[in-house]
Amino acid sequence: MSQFRAVVRGRVQGVCYRAETVSAARQLGLRGYARNLPAGSVEVVAAGERDALESLLTFLHEGPTLAHVERVAIDWEDARPPGEEFRIRH
Secondary structure, X not given: OEEEEEEEEEEOOOOOHXXXXXXXXXXXXXXXXXXXXXXXXXXXXXEXXXXXXHHHHHHXXXXXXXXXXXXXXXXXXXXXXXXXXXXXXX
16 A cells, blocks of 8 residues: 655646545545645645556546646655545545
């Protein structure tokens, strides 16, 4: 099991970015969350199998139709025990 923390910058708030990320992550069987950050970016923390995480990263770079992703900063971390189902955190 692996885990990453990503900060996605660009037009990613108010365009269903978090909801679409949650949907993609759940389909991949991942645990974690997506949340808006005050600076207008979105933080995504995801844990699971490495292949599934790589698939989610591909999505994060593209985002939903209305989003415009400028940059994705990724930090791989030591895996923690899986938490709840992937969700939006406020």
